[in-house]
Each structure stands twice: as C-alpha cells, then as structure tokens.
Amino acid sequence: MIPVLAATFAEQAALLRKELTKARSALRIREPWLGDPVSVEATRLFNKHLTDDELSLVNVLSQLRDQYQANYEALMAAAKQYNMVEQTNSALLERGITP
Amino acid sequence: MNHRRITALLISLTAAASVTACGPSEDPLPGPTLPAPSTTRAFPARPKTISLKDVDPCQLLTDQQLEQLTYGKNRLPDKGSRLGEAQCSVGNDFGPMPRLGSLISLVISEDITTWLTPERQQGLEGTRQISIAGYPALEITGKLTKDDCQVVVDVADGQYLDVLAAPNHGRGASPEPYCVEAKRVAEMVMATLLAKQ
Numbered sequence: 001m002i003p004v005l006a007a008t009f010a011e012q013a014a015l016l017r018k019e020l021t022k023a024r025s026a027l028r029i030r031e032p033w034l035g036d037p038v039s040v041e042a043t044r045l046f047n048k049h050l051t052d053d054e055l056s057l058v059n060v061l062s063q064l065r066d067q068y069q070a071n072y073e074a075l076m077a078a079a080k081q082y083n084m085v086e087q088t089n090s091a092l093l094e095r096g097i098t099p
Numbered sequence: 100m101n102h103r104r105i106t107a108l109l110i111s112l113t114a115a116a117s118v119t120a121c122g123p124s125e126d127p128l129p130g131p132t133l134p135a136p137s138t139t140r141a142f143p144a145r146p147k148t149i150s151l152k153d154v155d156p157c158q159l160l161t162d163q164q165l166e167q168l169t170y171g172k173n174r175l176p177d178k179g180s181r182l183g184e185a186q187c188s189v190g191n192d193f194g195p196m197p198r199l200g201s202l203i204s205l206v207i208s209e210d211i212t213t214w215l216t217p218e219r220q221q222g223l224e225g226t227r228q229i230s231i232a233g234y235p236a237l238e239i240t241g242k243l244t245k246d247d248c249q250v251v252v253d254v255a256d257g258q259y260l261d262v263l264a265a266p267n268h269g270r271g272a273s274p275e276p277y278c279v280e281a282k283r284v285a286e287m288v289m290a291t292l293l294a295k296q
Contacts, residue, residue: 010192017267018175018188021202025263026180027243028222051243058244059270066268072193098172 002084006075007091013068014097020061027051142212142253143228143235149254149292151205156187159203159288168284169194170201182208190267199277200267201284203260211251211259214239224274231282232289238278246271248278250285260288 027050050057079088089099157174165172168191175188184207190200213219214226214237224240231252239249247265254260264280271277 013192014171014173014175014188014190017190017192017200018177018202021188021190021200021247021263021265022177022179022186024241024244024247024265025202025204025249025261028239028241028249029180029219047243062266062270069193069198069268076193096173 002075002079002082003088003091006072006079006088007095007097009068009072009075010092010097011095013065013072016061016065016068020058020065023050023058023061140210140212140256141215145234145253145255147296148256149296151207151254151258151260152183154185154205154292156185156203156205159187159291160189160284161291164287164291165189168199168201168287179204179206181206184208192267196268197276198266198268199280200265201280202263202265203284203288204263205258206251206261207258209259210257211235211237211253214251229282231285232293234289236285238282240274240278245274246277248274248281250278250281252285252289254292260285260292262288 048056051059053059076085076088079085092099155176157176160168160170160174162172168189170189170191171194173189173192177186177188178184179186184204186202186204188200188202191198192200214223220226222242224242224245227238229236229238229250231250234252234254236250236252239251241247241249244265247263249261249263251262252260262281262285264277264284265271266277
C-alpha cells in the first residue's frame with residue numbers, strides 16, 4: 001500500500017507542476033483586455049478567479065501540489081521505517097519517476 | 100460605387116506590386132551566409148537559423164543538465180495551445196528547497212516579434228531584450244502572475260524557443276529568481292540544440 005500510494009502522489013505532484021506552468025504560460029497569451037467597460041469588468045473577475053484571489057486557480061493548484069509533495073515525503077519516510085524503500089522505488093520507476 | 104471600384108483597383112495593384120517585389124528575394128543566394136535583412140522585422144540578427152520542427156522538447160535537457168538544475172528526470176511532454184507547438188515540463192518535485200519548475204515550449208507558428216505587438220504587450224509587465232547563447236532573446240514578465248518569468252529565444256523566422264520558470268513549491272514574491280532560472284534553462288537548452296546541429 002505504501003509504495004503504490006507514494007508513487008501515486010509523486011506522479012500527481014509532477015502532473016500539477018506541468019499544469020501550473022501551462023496555466024501560467026497560457027495566462028500571458030489569452031489577452032482578455034478588450035478595452036470596453038464590460039470587458040474590463042469581465043477581465044477583473046476572470047483575473048480574480050485565475051490569479052488574484054486566495055481561492056484562485058493558481059493558488060489552489062499550488063497548494064494541492066505542495067500537499068502532494070508533502071504526502072509523498074511522509075510516505076517515503078514511512079517506507080524507510082517499514083523497510084519498503086525498494087518496493088517504493090520500483091513503484092516509482094513503473095511510472096517513469098526516478099527516485 | 101465608383102469610389103469602391105477605385106479602392107479595389109488600388110488594393111489589387113498594391114498586391115500585385117508586393118508579389119513581384121517578393122519574387123527575386125526568394126531566390127536562394129549562393130554567396131553570403133548572413134540572413135537577408137527583413138525590412139519589417141526589427142530584431143537583431145541571429146548567428147544561424149535553427150529549425151524547431153519535429154524537435155522533441157523533452158530531449159533538450161540531458162540528464163546531467165537536469166542534475167545541475169537539481170531537477171528530477173521526470174520529463175512530462177504535452178501539446179501547447181499554438182499550432183504545432185510541443186512542450187515539456189521539468190522541475191524539482193522532491194529535492195532541496197527552493198523548488199523550481201520550467202516549461203519548455205517550441206513554438207513554430209508564431210514569430211518572436213509577436214511579443215512586441217501592443218495586443219500581447221497589454222498582458223505583460225515588462226519585456227527586456229537579452230541574449231541567450233549569442234541569440235537575440237526577450238525576458239518577459241507577466242501582469243497576472245508576478246512569481247514567474249519567461250525567456251523567448253529567436254532561432255528562426257516564425258519559430259522561437261520559450262522557457263517559463265516558476266516556483267514548484269509555494270508561491271514567490273517577485274519575478275527575479277525565476278528570470279535567473281529561465282535564462283539558465285534557456286542557455287542549457289540552446290547548448291543542447293546547438294550541439295545537435
């Protein structure tokens with residue numbers, strides 16, 4: 001159980017790393033500024049939800065990624081305690097992650 | 100009606116003139132090695148053209164380079180939002196702090212000068228001309244997210260390398276450390292690209 005869980009969190013943390021940088025990159029290209037008052041208000045709300053707000057997409061995904069990293073580290077520490085490091089490493093390798 | 104006809108005539112004349120003007124410049128010139136200076140492209144000359152077509156962005160950082168960056172070897176490929184774009188995400192997921200990540204994108208459907216247009220500039224905080232491995236490049240900071248930085252490198256007309264660096268644990272306060280990282284990654288990617296030529 002520990003090896004599979006550790007590998008799952010490692011994999012998910014890496015996936016969120018990718019999605020977060022992709023979101024940051026896309027935010028520069030979208031150009032939602034059209035200038036008229038309706039667009040300006042829409043842009044304000046759009047930006048708030050994506051980046052400014054405490055519960056914005058970037059913030060929530062960042063927190064989730066940090067949590068997955070911490071879960072992986074806790075499970076890796078447990079694996080050491082239960083002599084399951086080797087099984088955990090092979091579970092990681094199965095998903096293309098070098099420990 | 101008459102006025103419209105004159106306008107149409109003028110447009111077709113201009114089009115015809117520009118077609119004939121384009122003609123001779125497309126002939127391959129055997130002599131000079133320098134790229135023909137374009138009149139519309141206000142950007143410094145590059146040492147030589149590198150095509151990014153059919154290049155795998157996940158092959159552009161060697162295992163040794165990833166180690167130097169304290170990144171893991173878990174390279175995640177993806178498709179970008181622009182036509183024909185290829186992306187690869189790399190980063191430090193479980194190594195020592197500070198943890199950073201980079202997204203390498205190979206853009207083949209847009210010229211680097213697009214970043215200097217007013218439409219694109221509206222979403223940006225700043226654009227600075229820099230040089231990466233002797234190639235003209237731009238360091239770009241965004242308005243929406245302050246804790247990341249992008250470096251784009253001019254490698255060919257209508258093609259550029261794009262490296263975006265961002266925190267991979269927590270959030271950052273300013274773009275500076277990510278600009279340093281993006282430049283570092285871009286230099287390494289260019290070194291690999293140039294070695295493949």
